[in-house]
Amino acid sequence: MRTMSRQHIPVRAKNIVLIGFMGVGKTTIGKLVAEKLYRDFIDVDAEIEQRYGMAIPEIFAQHGEDYFRKIERNTIIDICNNKQCNIVSLGGGAFKQEAIREVCLESCLVLFLDLSWDRWKERMDLLIENRPVLHNKSVDEVQQIFDERQAIYAEHNARVTTDNLNPEEVADYIVELLKLGWELHQPLS
Ligand SMILES: Nc1ncnc2c1ncn2[C@@H]1O[C@H](COP(=O)(O)OP(=O)(O)O)[C@@H](O)[C@H]1O
Numbered sequence: 001m002r003t004m005s006r007q008h009i010p011v012r013a014k015n016i017v018l019i020g021f022m023g024v025g026k027t028t029i030g031k032l033v034a035e036k037l038y039r040d041f042i043d044v045d046a047e048i049e050q051r052y053g054m055a056i057p058e059i060f061a062q063h064g065e066d067y068f069r070k071i072e073r074n075t076i077i078d079i080c081n082n083k084q085c086n087i088v089s090l091g092g093g094a095f096k097q098e099a100i101r102e103v104c105l106e107s108c109l110v111l112f113l114d115l116s117w118d119r120w121k122e123r124m125d126l127l128i129e130n131r132p133v134l135h136n137k138s139v140d141e142v143q144q145i146f147d148e149r150q151a152i153y154a155e156h157n158a159r160v161t162t163d164n165l166n167p168e169e170v171a172d173y174i175v176e177l178l179k180l181g182w183e184l185h186q187p188l189s
Pocket residue numbers: 020021022023024025026027028029089092123126162165166167170
């Protein structure tokens with residue numbers, strides 16, 4: 001497939017990329033935003049599972065985290081180079097990689113879904129089974145990862161606070177934010 005130029009993508013045609021810590025709601029909210037805007041939705045983890053025929057925990061268990069990060073990087077670069085107008089939810093660790101931050105910030109509109117540690121903690125039990133990064137970690141160790149990850153999420157175009165909002169409310173807020181940006185013909189930051 002021919003690689004699209006990353007320059008000069010009109011604001012309205014840019015992919016909308018959702019970043020943030022695991023469990024903040026990127027997959028749930030991304031799907032809702034896509035429905036509300038009649039756009040295609042790509043969940044990068046689901047895309048990897050489909051492309052490689054394995055569930056994410058299985059990839060970690062059989063091939064290790066480094067391999068997962070490599071295919072995560074290749075998948076995201078491929079999406080950024082070959083898709084437009086999509087809503088794209090990344091995995092929470094994707095922005096650890098500079099190459100991913102670069103390609104997303106250069107070609108997409110990056111929205112950071114923010115959730116406080118206190119609200120996130122209440123959700124932890126729901127998340128553990130399918131998130132290998134959380135396995136065999138104490139709450140203090142997870143909080144350390146949560147705190148360390150905030151620096152990588154600091155690179156974004158707009159931040160959306162999700163505390164005390166349900167997924168539908170967050171999605172509605174994002175849709176309004178995007179429409180405002182499109183009216184102004186520029187990404188909101
Ligand atoms: N705003 C929200 N309020 C309450 N629960 C939420 C919210 N967003 C997501 N969830 C729940 O949190 C869990 C993780 O959501 P998910 O979309 O998979 O997060 P992520 O893709 O960021 O890891 C799911 O059980 C989902 O229903």
